[in-house]
Amino acid sequence: MEDTYGNLIASLAKKNDQRIVLLVMDGVGDCDNDGKGTALQQAKTPNLDRLAETSALGLSMPVDVGITPGSGPGHLGLFGYDPLIYKVGRGVLSALGIEFKITDRDVAARLNFCTIDADGNVTDRRAGRIGDDENKRVLEKIRAGLKPPAGVEVLFETVAEHRALMVIRGDDLDDDIGETDPQATGVPPLRADRPPHTGKTAVIVAEIIDQVRAILEGEKKANMILARGFAKFPSWPTFAERFQLNPAAVAGYPMYRGVARLVGMPVVSQPTTAADICTETVKALADHTFVFSHFKYTDKTGEDGDLAGKIQRIEEMDAALPALLDAKPDVLLITGDHSTPPSLKAHSWHPVPVLMAAPHLRGGDGAPFDEVHCRSGQIGTIFAKQLIPLAMAHAEKLEKFGA
Amino acid sequence: MEDTYGNLIASLAKKNDQRIVLLVMDGVGDCDNDGKGTALQQAKTPNLDRLAETSALGLSMPVDVGITPGSGPGHLGLFGYDPLIYKVGRGVLSALGIEFKITDRDVAARLNFCTIDADGNVTDRRAGRIGDDENKRVLEKIRAGLKPPAGVEVLFETVAEHRALMVIRGDDLDDDIGETDPQATGVPPLRADRPPHTGKTAVIVAEIIDQVRAILEGEKKANMILARGFAKFPSWPTFAERFQLNPAAVAGYPMYRGVARLVGMPVVSQPTTAADICTETVKALADHTFVFSHFKYTDKTGEDGDLAGKIQRIEEMDAALPALLDAKPDVLLITGDHSTPPSLKAHSWHPVPVLMAAPHLRGGDGAPFDEVHCRSGQIGTIFAKQLIPLAMAHAEKLEKFGA
Numbered sequence: 042m043e044d045t046y047g048n049l050i051a052s053l054a055k056k057n058d059q060r061i062v063l064l065v066m067d068g069v070g071d072c073d074n075d076g077k078g079t080a081l082q083q084a085k086t087p088n089l090d091r092l093a094e095t096s097a098l099g100l101s102m103p104v105d106v107g108i109t110p111g112s113g114p115g116h117l118g119l120f121g122y123d124p125l126i127y128k129v130g131r132g133v134l135s136a137l138g139i140e141f142k143i144t145d146r147d148v149a150a151r152l153n154f155c156t157i158d159a160d161g162n163v164t165d166r167r168a169g170r171i172g173d174d175e176n177k178r179v180l181e182k183i184r185a186g187l188k189p190p191a192g193v194e195v196l197f198e199t200v201a202e203h204r205a206l207m208v209i210r211g212d213d214l215d216d217d218i219g220e221t222d223p224q225a226t227g228v229p230p231l232r233a234d235r236p237p238h239t240g241k242t243a244v245i246v247a248e249i250i251d252q253v254r255a256i257l258e259g260e261k262k263a264n265m266i267l268a269r270g271f272a273k274f275p276s277w278p279t280f281a282e283r284f285q286l287n288p289a290a291v292a293g294y295p296m297y298r299g300v301a302r303l304v305g306m307p308v309v310s311q312p313t314t315a316a317d318i319c320t321e322t323v324k325a326l327a328d329h330t331f332v333f334s335h336f337k338y339t340d341k342t343g344e345d346g347d348l349a350g351k352i353q354r355i356e357e358m359d360a361a362l363p364a365l366l367d368a369k370p371d372v373l374l375i376t377g378d379h380s381t382p383p384s385l386k387a388h389s390w391h392p393v394p395v396l397m398a399a400p401h402l403r404g405g406d407g408a409p410f411d412e413v414h415c416r417s418g419q420i421g422t423i424f425a426k427q428l429i430p431l432a433m434a435h436a437e438k439l440e441k442f443g444a
Numbered sequence: 445m446e447d448t449y450g451n452l453i454a455s456l457a458k459k460n461d462q463r464i465v466l467l468v469m470d471g472v473g474d475c476d477n478d479g480k481g482t483a484l485q486q487a488k489t490p491n492l493d494r495l496a497e498t499s500a501l502g503l504s505m506p507v508d509v510g511i512t513p514g515s516g517p518g519h520l521g522l523f524g525y526d527p528l529i530y531k532v533g534r535g536v537l538s539a540l541g542i543e544f545k546i547t548d549r550d551v552a553a554r555l556n557f558c559t560i561d562a563d564g565n566v567t568d569r570r571a572g573r574i575g576d577d578e579n580k581r582v583l584e585k586i587r588a589g590l591k592p593p594a595g596v597e598v599l600f601e602t603v604a605e606h607r608a609l610m611v612i613r614g615d616d617l618d619d620d621i622g623e624t625d626p627q628a629t630g631v632p633p634l635r636a637d638r639p640p641h642t643g644k645t646a647v648i649v650a651e652i653i654d655q656v657r658a659i660l661e662g663e664k665k666a667n668m669i670l671a672r673g674f675a676k677f678p679s680w681p682t683f684a685e686r687f688q689l690n691p692a693a694v695a696g697y698p699m700y701r702g703v704a705r706l707v708g709m710p711v712v713s714q715p716t717t718a719a720d721i722c723t724e725t726v727k728a729l730a731d732h733t734f735v736f737s738h739f740k741y742t743d744k745t746g747e748d749g750d751l752a753g754k755i756q757r758i759e760e761m762d763a764a765l766p767a768l769l770d771a772k773p774d775v776l777l778i779t780g781d782h783s784t785p786p787s788l789k790a791h792s793w794h795p796v797p798v799l800m801a802a803p804h805l806r807g808g809d810g811a812p813f814d815e816v817h818c819r820s821g822q823i824g825t826i827f828a829k830q831l832i833p834l835a836m837a838h839a840e841k842l843e844k845f846g847a
Binding site: 042071072073076078079104105106107108109110111112113114124125128129131134135138382384385387388389390391412413416417422 | 446448449452453456804805806807820822824826827830833834836837842843844845846847
């Protein structure tokens with residue numbers, strides 16, 4: 042699929058000194074809660090609402106109608122990379138999520154410990170959901186016993202419970218490797234080097250897994266591994282190249298520092314509270330024309346089904362906002378990477394409220410910042426990947442198309 | 445053209461027990477009638493309006509801006525098959541329209557009887573619009589006289605007036621056959637086997653048409669046939685495969701049973717009145733996770749230019765609706781496959797009102813169900829092919845995209 046829109050924007054991007062801030066309130070969107078409205082509707086947000094009065098409002102579609110994005114696709118969209126074109130494998134996302142420093146010589150895979158019986162058939166695809174400590178103990182045993190195949194390093198890291206990360210590091214590796222999880226019990230794991238996956242790297246991975254099986258023999262629960270989502274660190278145009286912006290990320294959680302790194306965006310600060318995020322963003326504006334600032338707790342409370350907590354976190358960001366507004370960024374985008382309704386305790390497909398404070402608007406939309414008022418705002422409902430280009434337009438960072 | 449969205453939805457679809465109903469009021473959309481509003485605006489629809497208050501509203505674009513769909517593309521869109529990708533030939537649609545049981549060994553074509561002169565030039569492309577009885581008489585003469593080429597059966601069915609269906613049945617047939625209608629008078633019909641259409645099936649069809657010409661020699665009006673829209677029954681992913689739903693169609697008219705069959709949707713009942721459609725839909729919900737229910741008369745009255753009739757048919761469906769609502773489907777979509785304004789006496793390009801009663805909404809849209817209020821509803825204006833994915837999202841039948 043060709044990146045028509047992204048390439049067009051890249052061809053028109055130009056530098057100037059105007060500053061753009063993208064403040065992501067992770068998972069901020071919601072649906073109604075028992076007739077009492079969304080978290081944004083229920084929260085007392087005088088600063089956001091005052092800003093919304095004079096701003097452009099709209100809704101951001103992370104991927105497409107009905108599609109619920111994970112954090113990777115959700116942020117890539119906001120960064121202006123179409124998540125249906127710029128796909129990132131689970132192995133790489135696992136590495137980003139634990140802040141493993143993945144390099145371009147690496148192939149990463151997500152591992153599950155599993156249990157196999159005497160015949161080699163999988164009896165439990167999650168090894169009885171062993172705890173983190175058991176995971177670490179078994180990984181240490183693998184590290185001690187494994188003889189890396191010639192020319193590669195093999196690295197393992199605990200993720201959580203039965204989940205781990207495996208990274209093969211070496212020259213000229215590829216990610217054409219068979220997933221070994223049979224997605225069923227009563228059958229043996231698949232081989233990584235089964236046809237059509239018969240290249241050098243697949244053979245290396247199959248050999249590693251054979252060794253791991255021998256090393257884990259005798260373990261009661263975690264006596265085998267299943268590997269999937271083999272992926273190389275993608276070589277995409279960096280955010281700086283693509284948009285002619287000098288970007289900085291202000292993000293306290295590993296996954297979001299990781300997705301920033303995917304597009305070559307340096308992380309300049311790692312705050313987690315709303316107040317710290319706003320003050321660190323102001324600092325970053327001193328020498329960056331673009332700052333991505335990430336606030337995690339609106340998503341976390343949504344995932345926990347904690348409506349009151351989500352409302353409180355929104356109010357915290359509202360209270361912190363004046364410090365950022367005082368710095369007068371030329372364009373300020375406030376939105377989320379997806380919705381996380383507490384009633385679903387999960388990410389959702391609902392389009393996400395967007396507020397853009399910027400010059401050259403068609404007046405302010407004169408409404409508070411919430412899902413319902415954003416629907417009729419001047420931005421309309423657009424794709425997340427279109428937000429940075431829109432902000433760039435308002436910051437006069439896009440040349441005219443054609444003469 | 446790659447079916448990016450459809451393939452993505454198919455890759456995320458998962459089964460659960462929630463029930464989705466798609467109630468199609470064929471051609472329900474309208475434009476204004478002499479300043480008095482659309483049929484939906486003029487109809488008294490207390491049940492629809494009460495439901496709309498607590499539902500999501502929007503508009504469905506059948507194909508794209510300005511495009512008027514036929515019944516085939518209109519329904520394929522609603523079934524989640526992009527009508528610009530999943531194209532169905534006129535021959536197959538003709539077969540579906542008269543409920544001819546087309547098989548995957550068939551090539552179907554739409555026939556027009558025409559009149560040719562002594563030199564073999566077409567003088568009337570519609571044979572003076574002969575009536576159905578004359579059509580049947582002449583077809584019987586062809587059936588009696590034709591000697592099928594080796595290895596094939598040749599089947600004919602009257603459609604109406606000068607229109608008929610021809611089906612060639614045999615092994616390894618293809619539909620690379622030249623259309624024989626010259627689209628003009630004063631010139632001879634084209635040959636089905638003219639280059640580049642020189643394959644086995646084209647040669648067979650040309651031979652059949654030569655025989656028909658000889659058989660019809662001496663007829664005054666219908667002394668030749670013109671064939672177009674040669675098409676095989678398409679082999680598409682079935683609705684059940686694509687969406688992991690267990691579908692049923694409740695449809696009283698042949699064309700709609702036919703398009704259901706195109707996507708492998710079994711027809712479980714054939715009611716035609718609003719009341720019967722609602723009660724049969726409830727029955728079908730007992731053992732299906734998806735029910736498509738089709739109400740024809742809102743389109744028929746539109747095609748007849750009968751505004752009062754269209755209003756009355758809408759009111760009939762409104763009155764019947766409580767029986768369906770009592771069954772509490774998890775998600776209920778009410779819309780049309782296109783608009784059929786009585787003032788146009790034809791299908792039109794206007795986007796079609798949609799109502800979705802579902803969990804996880806952003807509140808109800810608090811407005812009556814009509815073209816104007818639907819415009820500002822929370823669904824927005826989306827493509828028809830996105831409605832089933834959206835309903836699936838609300839029924840929690842779609843996995844998250846990416847991690």
